[in-house]
Amino acid sequence: MKISLQKIYDSHMSIRKLLSADLPVKTAFKLSRLAKELNGLFQDVEAQRIRLVEKYGEKDEKGHSQVTQENMEQFSKEITELFSEEVEVDFSPISIEELEGAKLSAFDMEGLSFLIME
Numbered sequence: 001m002k003i004s005l006q007k008i009y010d011s012h013m014s015i016r017k018l019l020s021a022d023l024p025v026k027t028a029f030k031l032s033r034l035a036k037e038l039n040g041l042f043q044d045v046e047a048q049r050i051r052l053v054e055k056y057g058e059k060d061e062k063g064h065s066q067v068t069q070e071n072m073e074q075f076s077k078e079i080t081e082l083f084s085e086e087v088e089v090d091f092s093p094i095s096i097e098e099l100e101g102a103k104l105s106a107f108d109m110e111g112l113s114f115l116i117m118e
Helices: 005-019 025-056 069-084 106-115
Strands: 002-004 057-059 065-067 086-088
Touching (some): 002 005, 005 025, 005 086, 005 106, 025 057, 025 065, 025 069, 065 069
Antiparallel strands (some): 002 086, 057 065
């Protein structure tokens, strides 16, 4: 399955929440394997995002970098380019029934939609 880095980045917290749900063992195993792969990709994307913020930003008095207004256009171009990349992930979508009992918000379900088939 091809997934954009944007989807991986945006779904990170929802996947973590899903992993803490009480799910059938087969579903939990399947999701834990996927989460390991996606977490590695998330970490890579986050490292690149931070690198870009530091490249196009300035440090504040607390040492945190923030993109400057004059660099925002170039930063936006490069982060959009990064997030639009797609990677191949070996995963079969799970059915909505397999998530029975998981307490997820509509926001979480939206973030996980690429993993779920109806």
